[in-house]
Amino acid sequence: xxxxxxxxxxxxxxxxxxxxxxxxxxxxxxxxxxxxxxxxxxxxxxxxxxxxxxxxxxxxxxxxxxxxxxxxxxxxxxxxxxxxxxxxxxxxxxxxxxxxxxxxxxxxxxxxxxxxxxxxxxxxxxxxxxxxxxxxxxxxxxxxxxxxxxxxxxxxxxxxxxxxxxxxxxxxxxxxxxxxxxxxxxxxxxxxxxxxxxxxxxxxxxxxxxxxxxxxxxxxxxxxxxxxxxxxxxxxxxxxxxxxxxxxxxxxxxxxxxxxxxxxxxxxxxxxxxxxxxxxxxxxxxxxxxxxxxxxxxxxxxxxxxxxxxxxxxxxxxxxxxxxxxx
Ligand SMILES: NC(=O)c1ccc[n+]([C@@H]2O[C@H](COP(=O)([O-])OP(=O)(O)OC[C@H]3O[C@@H](n4cnc5c(N)ncnc54)[C@H](OP(=O)(O)O)[C@@H]3O)[C@@H](O)[C@H]2O)c1
Numbered sequence: 001x002x003x004x005x006x007x008x009x010x011x012x013x014x015x016x017x018x019x020x021x022x023x024x025x026x027x028x029x030x031x032x033x034x035x036x037x038x039x040x041x042x043x044x045x046x047x048x049x050x051x052x053x054x055x056x057x058x059x060x061x062x063x064x065x066x067x068x069x070x071x072x073x074x075x076x077x078x079x080x081x082x083x084x085x086x087x088x089x090x091x092x093x094x095x096x097x098x099x100x101x102x103x104x105x106x107x108x109x110x111x112x113x114x115x116x117x118x119x120x121x122x123x124x125x126x127x128x129x130x131x132x133x134x135x136x137x138x139x140x141x142x143x144x145x146x147x148x149x150x151x152x153x154x155x156x157x158x159x160x161x162x163x164x165x166x167x168x169x170x171x172x173x174x175x176x177x178x179x180x181x182x183x184x185x186x187x188x189x190x191x192x193x194x195x196x197x198x199x200x201x202x203x204x205x206x207x208x209x210x211x212x213x214x215x216x217x218x219x220x221x222x223x224x225x226x227x228x229x230x231x232x233x234x235x236x237x238x239x240x241x242x243x244x245x246x247x248x249x250x251x252x253x254x255x256x257x258x259x260x261x262x263x264x265x266x267x268x269x270x271x272x273x274x275x276x277x278x279x280x281x282x283x284x285x286x287x288x289x290x291x292x293x294x295x296x297x298x299x300x301x302x303x304x305x306x307x308x309x310x311x312x313x314x315x316x317x318x319x320x321x322x323x324x325x326x327x
Contacts, residue, residue, distance in 0.1 A: 007034040015070035017282025066289040093123040108303035122288040132270040136256025143258035144189040148176035152250025166210030171245040200231040250277035287314040
């Protein structure tokens with residue numbers, strides 16, 4: 001079997017998930033050949049059986065077919081995307097939704113020059129949920145769509161709460177409002193405000209002697225993060241945080257509610273319930289790396305989103321097996 005040689009750029013939560021996914025028997029067509037990180041000394045202590053390089057080093061004679069970029073969307077990917085797409089076919093999970101169109105344009109022009117394929121914004125949202133929104137909209141042209149997220153940890157909101165004075169640690173959960181989900185599931189098509197669709201629950205560890213009520217207020221009224229939602233802040237101990245809030249669960253639903261014919265209601269629902277958001281995202285990135293490799297083999301070049309990739313390209317199974325067992 002022809003192996004797809006994968007390099008991993010960045011060894012955080014998603015990076016670790018990719019490393020785990022590449023060990024699976026079903027991904028036997030892939031092999032992790034190198035890890036590039038800003039912290040090679042530290043990462044080498046964890047990864048004994050894979051060559052680990054500094055992010056600015058060349059990988060020598062190790063052949064890399066696809067590099068999976070696992071850095072953060074805010075600061076890492078905008079720099080690492082252009083840098084690595086010059087050298088390799090690449091996949092990233094850039095998730096700043098509003099900037100995806102401009103990021104696509106930029107990457108498309110770069111990778112076309114170097115003759116590579118770059119899959120941008122892969123994951124579950126953006127990624128699978130984007131696909132479900134497009135499919136729902138295509139199959140039910142007269143529709144209204146809803147995306148609910150959670151219950152899950154929002155890393156951006158957790159970081160924001162951690163910056164409040166007197167907060168030692170914080171974990172923010174996004175929770176869909178059950179009544180809103182039920183209204184859509186039963187065929188209503190309301191206009192919701194943000195507050196009507198989701199609430200936020202923040203677990204915080206406060207510094208000793210900190211003003212609890214001021215912290216609660218500072219979090220709940222924080223513009224762009226919390227002020228448009230009902231937010232509950234619960235104070236817990238460091239031990240409770242470590243024991244009960246160290247996982248990164250997430251998920252959500254994409255609902256397309258439409259009508260056909262003389263007003264027949266049609267509702268499509270896709271749900272993700274993820275005990276580990278980064279591990280699942282990592283598995284999607286590996287499937288997209290396979291697709292990038294296959295697209296490149298066909299002589300395609302440029303930037304792609306998951307909307308541009310036919311499902312068979314993502315699968316480890318042959319087209320014959322897919323027709324026989326999955327149709
Ligand atoms: N599209 C989707 O559905 C989806 C879903 C989930 C996540 N994402 C994206 O994936 C991105 C990465 O998420 P993540 O959870 O893997 O973030 P993360 O754990 O914070 O890792 C991001 C980067 O930080 C560095 N890092 C990790 N641990 C470190 C440490 N102990 N000290 C210093 N640096 C460290 C790593 O780079 P170095 O190894 O080079 O230091 C790593 O690549 C997110 O920003 C988000 O954009 C997308």
